[in-house]
Amino acid sequence: MSKTAATITVIAFLFGSAYGGCFYSIMSLKVLVWFPLLLFLTEKLFKKEEMLYGILIGIVVSVQILAGYLQFALYSIIFSTLYFIVHLCFYHLKDRGFKKSTRIAFFYLIGAFVAFGLSAAQLFATVELSQFSSRQGLGIEFSMLGSYTPLGLIQLLFPRCTFASGGLLYIGILPFFLSLVVVFYKKDRFSWFFIFLTLFSLILAFGEYSPLYAFIIKAIGFYGLRVPAKFLFFTVFSLTILAGYGFDRYCSTSADERQNTRYTKIIFYVSVGAVTTLVIANIILFLGKGFLINFGRNYVEKNIYGKPFHHHSLDVYYDKVDSVHQSLVSNTYIYNPFIISSIVILIISFFVIKYVRRWVSLWGLQFTCIALVIIDLYVFSLFGTGFRGNMAPVKESLKAPGAIEYLQRDTGLHRVYGLIPNKFQDDYSRFLPNYNMYYQISDVGAYSPLVMNDYYKFMEMGGVDDSIWRLEPSLDSLSKDLNLLSLLNVKYIITYEEINDKRVELAYSDEKVNVYRNKGSLPRAFFLSDYKVISDGQEALEYLRSEDNPMDVVVLDKEPVMFRNGSDEQYNNASVEIKDYSPNKVILNITASSNGILVLSDTFYPGWKAFVDLEETEIMKANTVMRAVIIPKGKHIVKFVYDPVPFNYGLRLGLYTLICVPIMIFVSNLKKFKRY
Template sequence: MSLRPIINNLLDKLTAYTKLPIFPVILLIFIITGIYYKLVIFGKIPLPADLLVASYSPWFDYYKLPVQNPLISDAFSQFFLWKHLAVDIFKSGNWPLWNPYSFMGTPLLATYHSATLYPPNLLLLLPKYWGWGLFIFSQTLIAALTLNLLLSLWVKSTLARIAGSIIFALGGLMTTWLELGTAGHAIAWLPLIIYSIEKFSQTTKFRFFLLLIFSMVLLFLAGNAQITTFSFFIALLYGLFCNFKVSKISHLNLIYLLLAFILMAALVSPQLLPSFELTSKSIRINEGYIGEFNYGLLTTKDAFKFFMADFWGNPVTRNYWGFLNYAETSGFVGSLTLPLLLFSLVYLKKNVKVAFFLLLCLTSLILSFDNPISQFLYRTEIPLLTSSYASRMLFVSVFSISILAAFSLNQIILRKQEGKLIKTVIWSWAAVIGCLLGLLLTYYQFNQIYKSSYAKDVLATYLSRSDLNVPLLIISAKNSLPAFIQYSLVLLIFLIIKISPLKKFDEKKLKFFYILFTLFIILDLSRYFLKFNPFVDQNIIFPEVSEIKILQEKEGVFRVGREHAEILPPNTWIAYNLQTYEGYDPLYLLEYGEFMNFLNLGKFETGGTSRYAELSSNYKSPYLDIANVRYFIATLRDSTKRIPGEHLDSKFTKANYKLIYKGRSFALLENPNALERAYFTPSIEFLKEKQVKKVFEEDKEHDPRKKVFLSESLNLDKVTGKGIVKIVDYSPNKIKLQTSTQQSEVLVLADKFDDGWEVTVDGNPTKIVKANLIFRAIKVPPGKHNIEFYYWPKSFDIGLKLSTFTIILLISSTLIFLKLKRF
């Protein structure tokens, strides 16, 4: 029985199905779900929790695991925790405004990259950690589906749309930033924004006006300021581009688009206004980390990684030897995307759409790579645009390349230009062969010269440099082979098809060839995606261990400190509802950064303030006592300083803290001098902040436990410090206390001061001032009183009212347009 009729029948049916409008959507969902098979089938979660439990005490006493990727710890030390904290606060019926667990308290919603108001966060309501898994999955799926929708306006070929969508969803930083869940989510909405602009410009239908606002709101709430800024300017330029016509309707469209931007800004003002306020007071205004690495501008050799993902190695295989780090500099879009990009430059029919995305691609590459233009731009320090590494412009590069690749493949398929495609494949193949030969010849020549005793000493210095290290050249050669194999297979398959005697089946054979070509792109990018991103068992995501449970069972409100070592890294305390003075965030308050510098160095310095607020050595400090630091966690080491062991760090033994628990590598100590979270101070003095800093730095006899400096007068001459204070309720945005005193006293709450905090005594608003530079203090009249601190910043209040008004306005407008049948 001949297989030819069966194959022809299958191809005919497949062709018929591919013509259905819903087919690309179903196929993309199927492909993305298949790529996430570890989540869908095995229930593994995309989070580098293996790095957490294998690298830090007390978990590494229980878990001996290989670490897949040591590079992406921010996923578990920032974004995962902030989003779950926000959802937990929402579940309690409150806005996620304040994080009480880090930095002695810090704004949560105002921290822009926490993205607490981003609607897909609702997925985190799902049990266990399935919500996080689906949240990350949704990023890839949204990116693929929105680009497919945009391409449906211009690209007829289903295969071309699928290829472009997969390149965008998995290419470059969309993979390496995946588990952070911010930048990828942000740019995933850019295709929908452009689609809305395009459709509104063509039809002026109100539904596309609403869709534009909705998609821009999602962009701004996704939580990455740099990518949001890039995307906003691209949308603005595309809006001008679409309506650059001298006619009334074009001018009117521009007005509508401007109105959409304004309404979007109003809707997201509960996020933007607090974020602008916090940023202006954060360490970010003085942080110069991007300058240390040449602003993150890519080197020429990073261009290889666009089409050979691991040319300079990979952190997963522990052999990366490129510039900066892999996660920030990988622009990989698939080896077979290179021929499509070359086709777009040489053969693609140029029109205004092609010109726009070619120009966008070129501009993004100029701004990503080191050159005089990019150097000038980053030295001017334009807010938002140049606030982080330049390499993050690769998000835009991948976006524009994916569209150009789809345009190219569409023209190749529809106009039967396979010959031109093969030319670009041959060019790419030749380029890879040239790289391979160059690497092998260099390796051979270096070894030949190195064998000479005369040359050994001369070459030693050069061969020790990473870019001339001979063994690493072999890594690059090996990692060039996947691209070489793909190009070779494509050429071989095309050759077989061409020499096949079945001429009447040429068209169907070409369809088969294009399917294989697209499949190679999908498989190549899937390999890149799965190699980089760890999927872990749910039981190792912030697991319960006895050492941490001991702290959780302690009564009262208190803070925990730690040795500056391999223990509970900053922010991870949030998962266990433990409060600390440490934290990790590029947007925490600058004045708190200065205070941490004082704890570490004895001086209130602004320069050198790090996004890591950690105590490095001064574990015995009265300023920790007044911060309610009741417990410390320390490592146990042997005589060679290795973990585990029997010995504490000498700084802890000198501090005379009480040892209350001793494990294999983990010790828990109690600070007997720690004050309560809320207390009455026995002595006060009003001093300006500059004078207080001077006293703290110079007066070594000053005891902050016995005397509190107030930033403003509370009209009290004398206090006794006597009285009773009880914390009745302690929650992120609200703290309730009961007090009893014989006379007017000053109550100190050892939580971070912020202008958004208000306080009432028996329901009556009262004045709140800074105590000892960073804490809160109020005057409490004699007698028994109920005191309530609550956090409700004015910037959020204004934003919430403005957003509510805008929502009402849009609902009313929608009803009007529906009635007029112009929706």
């Protein structure tokens, strides 16, 4: 690939919908940025036939896994391994023979072991967490969520047209035209592979619209990964590579008028077809508004409302149908400035392909193509899908609102709860759980696919989003479940509306939000003498909701050993002082006038160990999600320590692998050292 072709490829990749569009999220880029390097190292492995490159491949894969987005890491591993297998079986085996191909495969396998060893701590911890995930037992419907509709292919020329596509596919109009060139000229092994990868990843991205994707998912029997549209990253990556190859083919075979004519005709028909589709779609959407909205609502009633992972009210879905229709009308409107800009760039791109190369030198053509791609993708960045839409100004975004500053002044151990309905999330984004992490405020809500199933059920009052759907908070659910929030050490409640409940009092108010103080909030750790055993989690939650004072009794999932229920005792017959509190360790001093149970309102999870006066004791599950230990009468030092076995094994394996890597590199290069 020439330097100019490589430049076009890089610009299209960096500022198209894959990278510059912050594909799916910025977190995903921390994984996907390594994918091109994986392919480069694989090529080096084939050319040099040295173990070093197999080890480097393993190191890069481990970095992808440790980056934290395992779904994208898995996809990257699958496609890079597919690249290796195809080139090994169809090219290297033929050219270099069985013995050397086996040697290459062995080096690649070593890289796989290196990747596993270095990332074992992350993998083992993830496997352990997945056993408690709220996504356990999901069906195939979950794996189809976020499929890319085939109608979205019009985005290759008109990126503003979403058509409720579920994703975005755009590399620039001229690069797309150049990628089509490869189809009409002689193809090498790289061209064939990236044509295959483009089509294969696109078919997988179609998800529920693709029989192949459904067949693969059913054959594997694993339904825990959603949003097939994530495969579009590899579609975009492959198209940008093909655009570079297409540019070189286009420049080097200008004398072949027959192929050139066929190619320009295809571009012309594709362009006219896309514009015609756009105009017809806009006319239908505008004139058939009533029919389409009624059709959409009927479709929602029969196929969406009440189905798995669709828990909103019918009115919410009706509003969604209306907003989707309005968005489609706006995004397909022929006089939309962005649609006009796409049409102008489309005409110019066709003009460049058809005529400019005949009138200017090769250097002039190269400059024209690069300039047009830059202008095109700059306009694309204005849509809000590029860096402009994913990165807000730091000073404005991270400045703490008045309510947050008020909460920060309370330095005691406590938690907050944000009663912010879904429809107001954009206006109140700085009061949501993920923002509160930055402000060092402990929030019982969450936005994470890592939410455990027990906690998800406990937080039925709302505020938890496991990235499938968000439990909708409301004043009614708050009134019903305020006892549960008190158990969780929730001292403050943030809301945009007034709360008329004698159990809370207004602590702060401004034009944006109200902050209420929960009068019944329990401390982070508290002592009880009375308990009740309820093994069924849902039954236990109903019991806790029904109690007027949750401090009177702790609900355990099994009978404690060597402890007699002391219902005649009072919960406050002990003093509890937290001496040290950190994510992996909690130390408390406790003085109890009788035997009892110490409850720590932190999550019950494997790996935690408890010690009473240096003697290890059993941790019981309390109130369905918390930790509790039995405390004898007297003064004691209680220590909770997080010491996860799977993670520690993974950490040791990673350390051993780290030690072995330089040794393997040294041994594999002994022959080279002897030569010198």
